[in-house]
Amino acid sequence: xxxxxxxxxxxxxxxxxxxxxxxxxxxxxxxxxxxxxxxxxxxxxxxxxxxxxxxxxxxxxxxxxxxxxxxxxxxxxxxxxxxxxxxxxxxxxxxxxxxxxxxxxxxxxxxxxxxxxxxxxxxxxxxxxxxxxxxxxxxxxxxxxxxxxxxxxxxxxxxxxxxxxxxxxxxxxxxxxxxxxxxxxxxxxxxxxxxxxxxxxxxxxxxxxxxxxxxxxxxxxxxxxxxxxxxxxxxxxxxxxxxxxxxxxxxxxxxxxxxxxxxxxxxxxxxxxxxxxxxxxxxxxxxxxxxxxxxxxxxxxxxxxxxxxxxxxxxxxxxxxxxxxxxxx
Amino acid sequence: xxxxxxxxxxxxxxxxxxxxxxxxxxxxxxxxxxxxxxxxxxxxxxxxxxxxxxxxxxxxxxxxxxxxxxxxxxxxxxxxxxxxxxxxxxxxxxxxxxxxxxxxxxxxxxxxxxxxxxxxxxxxxxxxxxxxxxxxxxxxxxxxxxxxxxxxxxxxxxxxxxxxxxxxxxxxxxxxxxxxxxxxxxxxxxxxxxxxxxxxxxxxxxxxxxxxxxxxxxxxxx
Numbered sequence: 001x002x003x004x005x006x007x008x009x010x011x012x013x014x015x016x017x018x019x020x021x022x023x024x025x026x027x028x029x030x031x032x033x034x035x036x037x038x039x040x041x042x043x044x045x046x047x048x049x050x051x052x053x054x055x056x057x058x059x060x061x062x063x064x065x066x067x068x069x070x071x072x073x074x075x076x077x078x079x080x081x082x083x084x085x086x087x088x089x090x091x092x093x094x095x096x097x098x099x100x101x102x103x104x105x106x107x108x109x110x111x112x113x114x115x116x117x118x119x120x121x122x123x124x125x126x127x128x129x130x131x132x133x134x135x136x137x138x139x140x141x142x143x144x145x146x147x148x149x150x151x152x153x154x155x156x157x158x159x160x161x162x163x164x165x166x167x168x169x170x171x172x173x174x175x176x177x178x179x180x181x182x183x184x185x186x187x188x189x190x191x192x193x194x195x196x197x198x199x200x201x202x203x204x205x206x207x208x209x210x211x212x213x214x215x216x217x218x219x220x221x222x223x224x225x226x227x228x229x230x231x232x233x234x235x236x237x238x239x240x241x242x243x244x245x246x247x248x249x250x251x252x253x254x255x256x257x258x259x260x261x262x263x264x265x266x267x268x269x270x271x272x273x274x275x276x277x278x279x280x281x282x283x284x285x286x287x288x289x290x291x292x293x294x295x296x297x298x299x300x301x302x303x304x305x306x307x308x309x310x311x312x313x314x315x316x317x318x319x320x321x322x323x324x325x326x327x328x329x
Numbered sequence: 330x331x332x333x334x335x336x337x338x339x340x341x342x343x344x345x346x347x348x349x350x351x352x353x354x355x356x357x358x359x360x361x362x363x364x365x366x367x368x369x370x371x372x373x374x375x376x377x378x379x380x381x382x383x384x385x386x387x388x389x390x391x392x393x394x395x396x397x398x399x400x401x402x403x404x405x406x407x408x409x410x411x412x413x414x415x416x417x418x419x420x421x422x423x424x425x426x427x428x429x430x431x432x433x434x435x436x437x438x439x440x441x442x443x444x445x446x447x448x449x450x451x452x453x454x455x456x457x458x459x460x461x462x463x464x465x466x467x468x469x470x471x472x473x474x475x476x477x478x479x480x481x482x483x484x485x486x487x488x489x490x491x492x493x494x495x496x497x498x499x500x501x502x503x504x505x506x507x508x509x510x511x512x513x514x515x516x517x518x519x520x521x522x523x524x525x526x527x528x529x530x531x532x533x534x535x536x537x538x539x540x541x542x543x544x545x546x547x548x549x550x551x
Contacts, residue, residue, distance in 0.1 A: 001368065005381050006400040006446050025447070032403075032442050033423050045400070047447055073436075077502045086510045093505040097530020098497070099490065100424060102436045103443070221511070234505070234529035 001035050008047045012211060016178045018046045020207045025049075026069055027104040029096070030112040038122055039113075039129055049105075053211055056080055062217030068107030068210040072162065073098065075106055085215055087224035087245055091165035094228040097235050107210035110163060110173065110190065113201060114156035114266075115237055116145065127153045128198040135198075143304040144239065147296075147312070149265040154198030155302060157263055158191060159237050164262035165226060167270045168243040172214045178207040184214075191267035198266070220245035220258065225322035228262075229315050238263035240312045242319035246283060254278045254287075259295060259320075264312055271295035274316065283324045285317065292316040359384065359395035362402045362411045362445075370399075370406035385449035389414070390458030398445050405429045405440035408455060416456035416485045420532070427531035430486035431455045437493035437530075456485035459492060467551055468492050471544035479535030487531045491545050494519075494527050498549070519549055 007022075009015035015024065022044035025031055034040040053067040056078040064080050075081055076092035092101065095109075118124045118136035125134035137145050137155050145155040171187040191202050204210075224245035230236040241262035247255045257278035259271040274295035281287040292313035299309045361382075363373040381400045386393055389412065396407055405422075408414040408431070420428030422441045429441040432454040440453075459466035468491045471477070478484045501515040506526045519527070524545045525538070533541065 001364070001401045003364075003381050004400055006383055006444075025444070028444060028447070029424055029439070029442050032444065036423065045444075049447065073502070077500075082503065082510045082513070089503060089510045090505065093503060093507075093510075097427065098494070098504075098527055099427060099430055099437045099439045099530045100442075103438055228505075234526050 001038075002041045002043075004035075004042055005044045006047065007044070008050060010050065012051055012053070012176055012209060013180060015046060015048050015051060016176055016180065016207060016209050018044075019048075019209060020178050022046045024209060027071070027100075027108045029100050029104045030108065034113065037120060039120065048209070053107075059214060064215045066106055066213045066215065068212055069105045071102055072096075072104045072106065072109060073101040076101070084221050085165075085169060085218055086221060087226055087243055088162070088165040088169060088215070090224075090226035091161045091241075091243060094226055094238075094241070095161035106162070106213055109160055110166075110202070110210060110213075112159055115159045116156040117141070119156060128156060128194075128201075131197075131199045138302065141304060142302040144237070144263075145302055145305055146265050147299040147301055147305055147308045148261070148269055149193045149267070150300070150302075151194045151196065151198070153196055154194035154266065156194070156198065156266055158201075158265065158267050160268065161226070161228060161238065161241060161262060163187075163191070163268040164241055164260045165243045166213065166215075167268035168245055168258040168260035169215050169218060169220070170258075172216075173210060174212045174214060175204060175208045176211050177205060177209075182211070187213075187268075188270050194266045218245075219247040219256065223248065223323050223325060224258075225319050227315055227319040227322065229311060240264060240308055240315045242312075242315045244316070244319035244323040246278070246320070246323050248283055248324070252283050254281055254283050257291075259291065259316060261295065261312060261316075264299075264308060271316070273297060278320075283320075285321065288317045288320040289313075291320065359397045360411045361397040362399055362407055364399045364401050370402055370410045372411050383446050385446060387445070387448045387450075388452045390454060396445060400444070400446050402445045403441055404431070404433075404438075404443040404445045404448055404453065407445040408440060408453075414455050414457050417489075418482055418485055420483065420486075425532070426483070426486075427490060428483050428486040430489045430531065432489055432493055435493070435496065437490050454489070456488055459488065466492065467548050468495070468544070471547045472541070475540045475544040475547060477537055477541040477544040478533075479537050483531060483533045483535075487528070487533065487541055490528060490531045491541075491548065494524075494545065495548060497527070498523075519545070521546065 023042035025045045053069040055067045059065045076089045119126050124136045173185045173190050176182050228241040243260040245258040257275045259274040261269040274291040277291040277294040361373050418428035420426035424439050424442040431440045498517045503510040503513050504526045524542050
């Protein structure tokens, strides 16, 4: 690991001032690993864990604000999240291990980088790690890679579970810039598709600090489910994951639906076409299958990941069945 | 002064390096930890030429320890190389195996992915700090009684993890296999599925899992 200087920020102003030419560190579960591998080589680290951004609280309009530095485990088990956004609780608890969830923060979860093996192997070309060197995965071992939204430059997937639920729940990311200016980024505009610039995972400006994540009031608490499909039963990244949420009337007609996918794209993938296919219909397996087809209509397989398209469709159907509940209403 | 130091050799990547290590029999004074070019962490004498050193105080198993650290040193290396607390194990060093699990402010934490520099003022409990004198912690007793190990390398991490798990269950924290997270109350009863899911961050290559589950199940009964 390269030597780095280390400082502690006392407040957000302090952090963005110190962070202008540094990396922020909080949980460190991804950054420190990347530093050990020589993928991230910051000269300065700013410890932001002592900033007062650790609370989960109700906001005006019935929503909830989640501090960027609240730990994943505390967020998942906060009464406001468990009661109002059980989809987020499930998604967080589907990720990593209890130890890592105790360490990882919410802001850091958004900032984690792909686990593409070629990104991690500094002996191999990778456009995300070293722009314009080429993509080793596109013609390499790509079983874990993207089937939606990929480009010739990059076929990596975003690894987060939490972010899939946040995409489904229309979260907003609040950030503060180096000049103290604050702005809000709708969740689906936060992460990027790879295009020609896969080195950029998200739309944060240099030095910007995530301060909180806001969730609007949700009608989905009673009918939602996070399904994660992986190579082993626990403590593995998703091959495919689905965040499904429904609001239905008394007759079981779907008023609103949310479907987001993990493990299939460079960003948490909001399946808007699936949501359209569900809206106004009576909840049931046939309708869920139509939605699954719509979600995967644009999917394109690489050499080893064609199974993700069928798996994704089945996972969507199963997640919607679980979300709808035993009576489908 | 010579007798205040002992010469210790460590091997790393085929080369043997000698360095001086301060004998801190009385536990007084700061331990200086430096990183070699090879990546190995060594306890070193006196001030360092390394550019980025930092002084922190960490309470480890009930005792305040003053550490003068290369900023790159992880909590795991500080424990093992600096303080001779070799109970916590280095398995993968990348947060994938759980052998390095310790409790930081009572919560299970991977010491290999924690910078010691970030532990200033924190309370760390390692497997060495669980027993009360000769009286083993109930989780330790259960691992012995149920043979929750074979080679034993992952065991300190498994035990620290299980100790924290008991508190998480008392708190009513949910897991991915907990049914409806909206209705979970305190003092959660752990099924075998719950134990397996909640212990999944600790890998056992010998495959002692059935006995680990049995040990954790037993502790909960007590």
